[in-house]
Amino acid sequence: MAFKPFKTLLFGFAFSPSLRANIFEVTRLASFFNSSLIFIHVGEKTTEKEISFKKLLDECPLKPERLDIHWIQGEPVKILVKACFDFSVDLLLLGALKREKVVAFYLGSIARKLTRKAPCSVLLMLNPSVKRNPCKHIVVNGFDSPQTKDTVEASFYFGNTIEAQKITLVEEIDESRVNVTVDDDRSLRKATLKKEKINREEKIRVGDIVKKIPPLQKGNLKWETQSIFGRRGYSIGHYARIVRADLLIMNAQEESTFLNRFFPKDLEHILAELPTDVLIIQSESNG
Numbered sequence: 001m002a003f004k005p006f007k008t009l010l011f012g013f014a015f016s017p018s019l020r021a022n023i024f025e026v027t028r029l030a031s032f033f034n035s036s037l038i039f040i041h042v043g044e045k046t047t048e049k050e051i052s053f054k055k056l057l058d059e060c061p062l063k064p065e066r067l068d069i070h071w072i073q074g075e076p077v078k079i080l081v082k083a084c085f086d087f088s089v090d091l092l093l094l095g096a097l098k099r100e101k102v103v104a105f106y107l108g109s110i111a112r113k114l115t116r117k118a119p120c121s122v123l124l125m126l127n128p129s130v131k132r133n134p135c136k137h138i139v140v141n142g143f144d145s146p147q148t149k150d151t152v153e154a155s156f157y158f159g160n161t162i163e164a165q166k167i168t169l170v171e172e173i174d175e176s177r178v179n180v181t182v183d184d185d186r187s188l189r190k191a192t193l194k195k196e197k198i199n200r201e202e203k204i205r206v207g208d209i210v211k212k213i214p215p216l217q218k219g220n221l222k223w224e225t226q227s228i229f230g231r232r233g234y235s236i237g238h239y240a241r242i243v244r245a246d247l248l249i250m251n252a253q254e255e256s257t258f259l260n261r262f263f264p265k266d267l268e269h270i271l272a273e274l275p276t277d278v279l280i281i282q283s284e285s286n287g
Helices: 019-032 047-059 076-086 110-117 148-161 185-211 234-242 265-272
Strands: 008-012 036-042 067-072 091-099 102-105 121-125 137-141 166-173 222-229 247-251 277-281
Touching: 008 019, 008 076, 019 036, 019 047, 019 091, 019 121, 036 047, 036 076, 047 067, 067 076, 076 110, 091 110, 110 121, 137 148, 137 234, 148 166, 148 185, 148 247, 148 277, 166 185, 166 234, 185 222, 222 234, 234 247
Parallel strands: 008 036, 008 091, 036 067, 091 121, 137 166, 137 247, 166 222, 247 277
Antiparallel strands: 091 102, 121 277
């Protein structure tokens, strides 16, 4: 297993209207994964805040055995990234708020910076709830990338743990691969045949990744593949929204090129307007 199993979870929280739902969600997740859970509030610790937080925590029906709360003042991104290293965090949990067609992450644009800098996987929670909403459908990127096998493996691990029903592995295919100018019936047929050939090749490639996952890890999760011709990142986000997926799972950024120091374009599209909850998988080979 080349990705990091979620043994230690960290939730960076703010005192927002969604805090109660977020606390219920993260304690539930930690219980499912049998993980330790660390809460960090970047800000001043006051008696009022402490009492308010403890009251919300006491209301949770599911709580992990190992739970810690830290109050630290400083710059949020630096504090949370350092905490991920110090506590060997496997999954960083962040709340996200959607306001008037604009997605505002935990304390503004912090989630984008954390997604880029965190040494672990990151879950952006757009739809936390006090009462559990079962995860029915997970959409996973099937990009032709060295990281994808780890992301696909992690999706089955995550999906089985939270008792999801179905996984769709999406292969986004750039239109440039077709490389046919359509101006008559003959060229249209040629383009169609080329797309069908690419589609078959992609399904075989992604299917081979799934075949290598041990049956016990795959469990009883139903899975299928779906090819989409379009712009990488944008197309899968649009697809996840159209099929009303409960979770979108993506590769983390790759560190091999200079351009990736800024931000991977596929994630840029996703984070610009979250289609649903997004889990970004950091594999050990890339961490």
